[in-house]
Amino acid sequence: MEVHNVELVMSAVAPAQYPTTGYPEIALVGRSNVGKSSLTNVLINRKSYARTSSQPGKTQTLNFYNVEDQLYFVDVPGYGYAKVSRSEREKWGKMIETYLSTRPQLKGVISLVDARHEPSDDDVSMYNWLHYYKIPILVVATKSDKVARGKWNKTESVVKKGLQLSDPDEFQLFSAQTKMGKDEVWNWIEKRIGE
Numbered sequence: 001m002e003v004h005n006v007e008l009v010m011s012a013v014a015p016a017q018y019p020t021t022g023y024p025e026i027a028l029v030g031r032s033n034v035g036k037s038s039l040t041n042v043l044i045n046r047k048s049y050a051r052t053s054s055q056p057g058k059t060q061t062l063n064f065y066n067v068e069d070q071l072y073f074v075d076v077p078g079y080g081y082a083k084v085s086r087s088e089r090e091k092w093g094k095m096i097e098t099y100l101s102t103r104p105q106l107k108g109v110i111s112l113v114d115a116r117h118e119p120s121d122d123d124v125s126m127y128n129w130l131h132y133y134k135i136p137i138l139v140v141a142t143k144s145d146k147v148a149r150g151k152w153n154k155t156e157s158v159v160k161k162g163l164q165l166s167d168p169d170e171f172q173l174f175s176a177q178t179k180m181g182k183d184e185v186w187n188w189i190e191k192r193i194g195e
């Protein structure tokens, strides 16, 4: 998709605030600081539209980005941020569970993991949870620019094995820095929103 127009239409904490236009939605999940906002910026050809930072835990709300009046990207606050209190974490958990398990417009989830590491326990829980709800998943191993090219195959097998990735879920290596994987991620999104 050629993206020219993007607008952050809502930062929501509850269903009453979700957009009502009915466009299909693609959500981005992953641990804090993994690169969700950076991936969003690459997909929409912007340098810093979705806020990125070196300070983990910045994104605290469900941020709906209207893309070309055709779909929404939903930037979901990152999990696994240690400095967040237990009650905040529970609130976060409820908010995203509600969104992910009850939203008819949700056509797929891009689940980000760090290409440099084995999937964490939180990554595995998130994957299992999404898989259980039969939400189509694209696992994206991001920051691949930090992994030597000769190790990309190994990265793919480590991530797939760690998550026990199974059909019909898909995998893609990605880098916000080199834009590797951008077209493949878009192809997956277009397939999902066309269904």
Ligand code: GTP
Residues within 6 Å of the ligand: 030, 031, 032, 033, 034, 035, 036, 037, 038, 039, 051, 052, 053, 054, 055, 056, 057, 058, 059, 077, 078, 079, 142, 143, 144, 145, 146, 174, 175, 176, 177
């Ligand atoms: P939260 O909103 O806090 O959950 O974080 P996030 O998942 O949105 O991460 P964000 O996109 O803000 O990126 C976090 C840090 O990682 C930033 O310093 C980015 O520049 C860096 N980063 C993200 N993607 C990549 C990538 O593909 N390669 C490299 N080298 N750095 C990246």
Ligand code: MG
Residues within 6 Å of the ligand: 036, 037, 038, 051, 052, 058, 059, 075
């Ligand atoms: Mg973010």
